[in-house]
Amino acid sequence: MTCNYFFYGTLRHVPLLEAVLGHPVEARSARAAGFSAFHATRANRSYVFPVLAEARGASAEGIVVTLSAEDRRRLDYYEAGYQAAPIAVEIGAEPQEALTYRAPLDQFAPGAAWVFDDWQSRWGAIVTEAAAEFMSGLDHIPATQGLGRFPMILVRAASRLRARASQSPATLRRAAQPRDVEIDHVAPGYAHFFAVEDYQLRHRRFDGGQSETLDRAAFVSGDAACVLPYDPVRDRVLLIEQFRIGPMARGDRNPWLLEPVAGRVDPLETPEEAARREAVEEAGITLGDLIPTPHFYPTPAAKSEYLYCYIGLAELPDLPEGGGGLADEHEDIRRHLVSFDRLMELVETGEAENGPLLVIALWLARQRDRLRAQAGVERA
Structure with a gap:
């Protein structure tokens, strides 16, 4: 049994709708007279998705697609919390009835006008990429739990798009070709703030053949930005110290680590923007120029x-009392200003045992003379 559905919001973006349904669709332009799309709001917060509300003299633009009962099952999962209800639409000059998913207005209020083109240009590609991970939970993960994970799903989606757009050199290592990796099956093994994905896959061997089917798991998280604030005039850096669950779970007697400023790259951020934001949040400082150091996979296996x-070049005078971090993220951070020589001592003694800190500190050792000369410091 098939039925017509009217999409006025994010699912009006056909690539996203196809990602949710798992197949191509034929969409027809349509509109719902007497309605308009508004940003969903709740408790003085505005969301990027819309609600449909009555609006005299307005017309909500959208698309109509004829879908099956299985399509309805997938849509019900993706649109968890929304209710499908009939609505009168016009396809050209022809009036028809269709089902549409509407956010309950007792939970969300209409805010400012929602503009599809604005959402599509900013969020379309990221949300479409995120839909595949969200829909992989169908029949495995309750939809409400999936919605709770959606912010981190967006972070991971943006990371995947960033990875596909990058072109790192392959002068010594193998240059990957299409069909070098064939994924037979992927399933979520664990899904919460982070995720674990179970893969059945085959990959090209160095002898030209294909491997047997391998059972592999990957801990999936988003990209992160790390920055070591450095004052070339005072020749000192800012380190942060905080409790880390990884060393504790390993059995380390001291799970407090010295680190650079670091944090996840949000979906609409560049890594550089994330580094600057985290410097304000964790250290309370504003960075000047950012000098890239090696970027890397810390645990690629x-x-x-x-x-x-x-x-991150910065002025680092003596710090006021107090720590850093965001209270609503339960961050408990202590800041340390240390000289470059003290930083190298921490590296040599092993007290600095955070991977990104070691990489950036050793890169700083290579660049230090140049950075100090550019700041007008004469060599002794």
Whole structure:
């Protein structure tokens, strides 16, 4: 049994609708007279998705697609919390009835006008990429749990898009070709703030053949930005110190680590913007120029995480009392100003045992004389 559906919001973006349904669709332009799309709001917060509300003299533009009962099952999962209800639409000059998913107005109020083209240009590609991960939870993960994970799903989606757009050199290593990796099956093994994905895959061997089917798991997280603030005039850096669950889970007697400023790259951010934002949030400082250091995968055998690392030029006079971090993220951060020589001592003694800190510190050792000369400091 098939039925017509009217999409006025994010699912009006056909690539996203196809990602949710798992197949191509034929869409017809349509409109719902007497309605308009508005940003969903709740508790003085405005969301990027819309609600449909009555608006005299207005007309909500959208698309109509004829879909099956299985399509309805997938839509009900993706649109968890929304209710499908009939609505009168016009396809050209022809009036018809269709189902549309509407946010309950007792939970969301209409805010400012929602403009599809604005959402599509900013969010379309990221949300479309995120839909595949969200829909992989169908029949495995309750939709409400999936919605709770959606902010991190967006972070991971943006990371995947960033990875596809990058072209790192392949002068010594193998240059990958299409069909070098064939994924037979992928399923979520764990899904919460982070995710674990189970893969059945085959990959090209160095002898030209294809491997047997391999059972592999990947810990999936988003990209992160790391920055070591450095004052070339005072020749000192700012380190942060905080409790880390990884060393604790390993059994380390001291799970407090010295680190550079670091944090996840949000979906609409560049890594550079993330580094500057985290410097304000974690250290309370504003960075000047960012000098890229090597970017890298810290644990490629098991994790998808990719780190964008920088030296951040800054003025680092004596710090006021107090720590850093965001209270609503339960961050408890202590800041340390240390000389470059003290930083190298921490590296040599092993007290600095955070991977990104070691990479950036050693890169700073290579660049230090040049950075100090550019700041007008004469060599002794």
